[in-house]
Amino acid sequence: MKKPEHIIILGAGLVGSLLAVYLLKRGYRVTLYERRPDMRKVQIPAGRSINLALSDRGWRALEGVKLAEDIRRIGIPMKGRMIHPQQDEIYFQPYGKEGQAIYAVSRGILNCTLLDLAEKAGAEIIFNQRCSSVDLANNTAKFLHSDTNQASEAKADLIFGADGAYSAARLQLQFTDRYNYSQTYLEHGYKELMFVANADGTHQFEKHALHIWPRGGYMLIALPNLDGTFTVTLFFPFKGNPSFEMLDSKQKVKSFFSEIFPDAVPLLPTLEEDFFQNPTGSLVTVRSFPWSFDNKLVLIGDAAHAIVPFYGQGMNCGFEDCTVLNQLLDEYDDEWEQVIPAYEQHRKPAADGIAELAVNNFYEMRDLVGHPDFILRKKIEAWFSEKHPDKWIPLYTMVTFSHIPYHEALKRGKQQDAIMDEVMKQPDIEKNWQSEKVEQRILSMLN
Numbered sequence: 001m002k003k004p005e006h007i008i009i010l011g012a013g014l015v016g017s018l019l020a021v022y023l024l025k026r027g028y029r030v031t032l033y034e035r036r037p038d039m040r041k042v043q044i045p046a047g048r049s050i051n052l053a054l055s056d057r058g059w060r061a062l063e064g065v066k067l068a069e070d071i072r073r074i075g076i077p078m079k080g081r082m083i084h085p086q087q088d089e090i091y092f093q094p095y096g097k098e099g100q101a102i103y104a105v106s107r108g109i110l111n112c113t114l115l116d117l118a119e120k121a122g123a124e125i126i127f128n129q130r131c132s133s134v135d136l137a138n139n140t141a142k143f144l145h146s147d148t149n150q151a152s153e154a155k156a157d158l159i160f161g162a163d164g165a166y167s168a169a170r171l172q173l174q175f176t177d178r179y180n181y182s183q184t185y186l187e188h189g190y191k192e193l194m195f196v197a198n199a200d201g202t203h204q205f206e207k208h209a210l211h212i213w214p215r216g217g218y219m220l221i222a223l224p225n226l227d228g229t230f231t232v233t234l235f236f237p238f239k240g241n242p243s244f245e246m247l248d249s250k251q252k253v254k255s256f257f258s259e260i261f262p263d264a265v266p267l268l269p270t271l272e273e274d275f276f277q278n279p280t281g282s283l284v285t286v287r288s289f290p291w292s293f294d295n296k297l298v299l300i301g302d303a304a305h306a307i308v309p310f311y312g313q314g315m316n317c318g319f320e321d322c323t324v325l326n327q328l329l330d331e332y333d334d335e336w337e338q339v340i341p342a343y344e345q346h347r348k349p350a351a352d353g354i355a356e357l358a359v360n361n362f363y364e365m366r367d368l369v370g371h372p373d374f375i376l377r378k379k380i381e382a383w384f385s386e387k388h389p390d391k392w393i394p395l396y397t398m399v400t401f402s403h404i405p406y407h408e409a410l411k412r413g414k415q416q417d418a419i420m421d422e423v424m425k426q427p428d429i430e431k432n433w434q435s436e437k438v439e440q441r442i443l444s445m446l447n
């Protein structure tokens with residue numbers, strides 16, 4: 001395979017535009033094709049993850065293009081979860097050690113900044129072009145203009161599919177022989193709402209926290225925005241009792257929220273209107289393999305591995321794809337024949353790992369975070385990890401504040417869970433958890 005000169009990226013979302021910057025810095029000519037109009041000129045429609053949690057894997061990818069400091073300035077550190085029980089007082093659970101935080105960042109600002117950077121580095125970005133198919137034999141992507149439906153096509157030495165969970169590039173691969181593909185939907189969907197700010201533009205709840213209202217089979221969460229508002233997401237069953245289907249009138253919505261999320265309602269003055277105006281999104285996990293075809297087409301980001309949002313890792317994982325790809329290009333001196341298979345082999349187990357972790361975290365967030373046993377478990381883990389940082393890293397820390405491959409974190413997390421199951425069975429554990437006996441017991445099980 002000769003070194004590609006011209007690379008096409010389908011999709012100028014978060015991952016596509018970051019990938020463009022990485023490739024441009026290596027000297028490739030890059031053209032991005034994006035289905036939507038230029039988001040720097042038009043407003044993003046409401047109701048689609050307006051802000052995102054950015055954590056260490058994402059930061060490292062942004063550091064690689066010298067963007068981390070700029071984005072950190074517009075991010076809000078969230079140091080832990082603020083739990084809002086239905087009856088009791090709210091309380092705080094730190095995510096990690098002092099100084100560790102995930103950051104709430106505006107999706108729009110992040111994407112626009114990446115587009116600016118890509119353009120500055122020399123990318124050509126063509127908007128309103130929806131990829132309809134890829135001619136794999138001829139390295140050619142086919143497009144339809146999003147407004148006029150006018151057809152066009154473009155050829156390149158290499159094409160990246162960074163066109164998201166419903167990728168047209170991936171669909172093309174599905175027509176090839178022995179292609180593995182699955183999509184699994186949760187029975188829950190999501191709806192975004194907005195908490196209003198105080199009159200002076202400050203936040204009505206603690207801004208350095210991710211707020212959660214765990215309610216068993218469903219939950220509400222809120223992430224802070226810079227303007228004093230919070231983006232609020234209800235993760236809720238499509239059907240059953242209660243469900244989106246059941247909340248079919250403004251009155252039912254109001255009384256449901258008033259009963260179940262009482263402290264949230266005063267911050268949602270247009271709840272009933274927003275609830276019916278904003279779309280209900282579905283939550284899908286996509287698994288596919290291989291992620292490439294004949295060194296001509298390569299998938300990246302959600303196009304390769306869409307996951308549910310409960311670990312706040314979808315974008316972070318896609319950004320990590322870019323970091324790893326760039327490292328492999330260094331390692332193999334831009335020999336793409338070696339880089340592409342190595343990229344797939346590195347990233348596929350990681351993507352499967354975070355897909356599983358993300359679904360598991362849904363159950364943890366909605367069912368467990370408020371339980372005394374869960375809280376005690378986390379306290380014991382934090383205490384033991386503080387004493388033996390080389391022996392124990394809590395799972396959340398491995399996923400969020402480290403670069404340990406996701407599948408390795410999943411494996412270690414399962415081992416630690418099994419140990420904690422045993423520890424929690426000890427009599428009077430709630431009284432004597434900080435004892436030498438408990439410490440020795442954990443150490444012996446680890447050995």
Ligand SMILES: Cc1cc2nc3c(=O)[nH]c(=O)nc-3n(C[C@H](O)[C@H](O)[C@H](O)COP(=O)(O)OP(=O)(O)OC[C@H]3O[C@@H](n4cnc5c(N)ncnc54)[C@H](O)[C@@H]3O)c2cc1C
Nearest residue numbers: 011013014015035053131163164301302312313314315316
């Ligand atoms: C409710 C919710 C909350 C989330 N919260 C977090 C979080 O806190 N942290 C986190 O890390 N991740 C989060 N995610 C996941 C995150 O949004 C995705 O992982 C991330 O957006 C993936 O980036 P991407 O560029 O691969 O895909 P996308 O962001 O989907 O971008 C794909 C781009 O391709 C374009 N496109 C699509 N089809 C075509 C086509 N046929 N031709 C041309 N262009 C096309 C799209 O318009 C888009 O611009 C969340 C997701 C959801 C749904």
